[in-house]
Amino acid sequence: MPDKPRLSREQIAERAAQELPDGAYVNLGWGIPNLIANYLPQGITVYFHSENGILGMGARAKPGEEDYDVVDAMKVPVTLLPGASFFHQSDAHLMTRGGHLDVAVMGGLQVAENGDLANWKVPGQKGSGGIGGAMDIATGARKLIICMEHNTKEGAPKVVKKLTYPLTGLACVKTIVTDLAVIDITPGGMVLREVAPGWTPEEVQRHTEARLTVRGRVPEMRLGA
Amino acid sequence: MKQKIYPTLDAAVADIPDGAAIMFGGFGGAGFPNNLIQALARKGTRNITAISNNCGTNEGELSQLFKTGQIKHMIASFPGPRSVYFQEQFAKGQVTVELNPQGILCERMRSAASGVYGFYTAVGVGTEVAIGKEERVINGRRVILEMPLAADYALIKAEKADGLGNLVYRKAARNFNPIMAMAAKTTIVEVEEIVPVGALDPEVIVTPSIFVHRIVQAKGIRYAG
Numbered sequence: 148m149p150d151k152p153r154l155s156r157e158q159i160a161e162r163a164a165q166e167l168p169d170g171a172y173v174n175l176g177w178g179i180p181n182l183i184a185n186y187l188p189q190g191i192t193v194y195f196h197s198e199n200g201i202l203g204m205g206a207r208a209k210p211g212e213e214d215y216d217v218v219d220a221m222k223v224p225v226t227l228l229p230g231a232s233f234f235h236q237s238d239a240h241l242m243t244r245g246g247h248l249d250v251a252v253m254g255g256l257q258v259a260e261n262g263d264l265a266n267w268k269v270p271g272q273k274g275s276g277g278i279g280g281a282m283d284i285a286t287g288a289r290k291l292i293i294c295m296e297h298n299t300k301e302g303a304p305k306v307v308k309k310l311t312y313p314l315t316g317l318a319c320v321k322t323i324v325t326d327l328a329v330i331d332i333t334p335g336g337m338v339l340r341e342v343a344p345g346w347t348p349e350e351v352q353r354h355t356e357a358r359l360t361v362r363g364r365v366p367e368m369r370l371g372a
Numbered sequence: 373m374k375q376k377i378y379p380t381l382d383a384a385v386a387d388i389p390d391g392a393a394i395m396f397g398g399f400g401g402a403g404f405p406n407n408l409i410q411a412l413a414r415k416g417t418r419n420i421t422a423i424s425n426n427c428g429t430n431e432g433e434l435s436q437l438f439k440t441g442q443i444k445h446m447i448a449s450f451p452g453p454r455s456v457y458f459q460e461q462f463a464k465g466q467v468t469v470e471l472n473p474q475g476i477l478c479e480r481m482r483s484a485a486s487g488v489y490g491f492y493t494a495v496g497v498g499t500e501v502a503i504g505k506e507e508r509v510i511n512g513r514r515v516i517l518e519m520p521l522a523a524d525y526a527l528i529k530a531e532k533a534d535g536l537g538n539l540v541y542r543k544a545a546r547n548f549n550p551i552m553a554m555a556a557k558t559t560i561v562e563v564e565e566i567v568p569v570g571a572l573d574p575e576v577i578v579t580p581s582i583f584v585h586r587i588v589q590a591k592g593i594r595y596a597g
Contacts, residue, residue: 275471
């Protein structure tokens with residue numbers, strides 16, 4: 148039987164955006180997290196940090212208005228909000244490592260039951276690989292949220308008991324937002340907070356290797372507000 | 373008075389010997405000392421240990437020195453998806469690479485610059501980058517020892533210098549440049565404009581002149597992609 152529909156990448160970003168508190172200083176990583184800025188709930192202002200030395204990034208620059216000295220960590224020309232600031236890379240990472248960012252949102256390859264994260268390298272990949280800011284940000288953010296598909300293209304679970312991919316950071320993930328679920332990582336293990344519309348906790352568990360604790364009725368994610 | 377302003381790019385790099393350890397500023401296409409890199413390619417210095425966030429973009433940035441086989445060892449954070457010449461030589465074993473988490477790469481330089489002989493960090497604990505490093509527990513957290521990283525030369529890019537070598541940068545083109553300026557024995561800067569001593573407001577100088585040894589004016593080069 149084919150699976151029920153899952154969230155799109157945009158919908159994962161939309162749901163993750165609801166996790167950002169008003170006034171937060173936030174770093175967004177590559178992939179799905181980079182879409183989050185488009186889905187901030189009304190009335191919420193957050194300040195986006197980029198590890199190349201920008202605080203207060205706005206939207207992407209419009210075609211023809213790009214300034215290639217104002218790029219995000221993905222090399223995309225961006226705009227600045229009033230009150231933005233520039234600083235060097237070392238201060239940018241003092242912010243990431245030193246616990247100054249309220250929230251960081253990153254993509255993930257695997258997250259383990261205890262919050263261990265793998266997201267920088269695929270085993271056996273060709274070439275040199277690269278770490279970038281992933282380890283600094285994962286280790287230092289006050290709250291780390293991972294946005295990813297719940298399963299690989301082949302259907303393997305990415306929410307696992309123990310990592311089989313190379314480690315990025317130990318016990319650093321607080322919340323996972325996937326195309327099937329919102330999961331919190333607590334000292335007592337993984338707690339299933341929400342499920343995708345139309346999915347049951349049992350169905351989500353079947354696509355998950357780690358054990359998910361269910362406390363009472365698990366609500367569906369609210370999207371398209 | 374000793375003159376820091378050099379008449380040409382070639383003169384500014386003329387004494388860089390084979391085997392030198394050289395830092396190169398820049399991130400995401402911004403703030404690369406591309407004129408000085410081209411001058412170093414013309415000079416033909418070989419067996420370089422290069423320290424930079426990434427390893428070139430298509431034909432640009434450090435690709436100019438990988439293309440000519442001048443770099444033997446690379447210390448980087450994120451070689452990058454378009455570091456084509458580097459990846460080719462890495463695959464053939466012609467160049468070796470040491471990957472550092474981006475903020476740790478910065479902090480190792482700052483450590484060397486500030487007379488601090490290494491530091492402990494939680495970044496990288498349990499990962500590939502921790503292999504061979506001393507580990508201990510501080511304030512209840514597992515941390516590893518990272519060592520200072522200095523260089524013989526730093527090639528950097530700034531927006532303006534005065535004749536003493538006080539520097540200001542442009543927007544996010546600042547990135548690694550001020551840190552590298554502090555961590556090298558000899559710092560060589562290319563700038564868009566040289567202004568008279570006293571013309572820069574002391575309140576806004578980012579790199580004080582003590583860190584800058586050679587200044588050369590050149591219109592910045594930016595590579596597409």
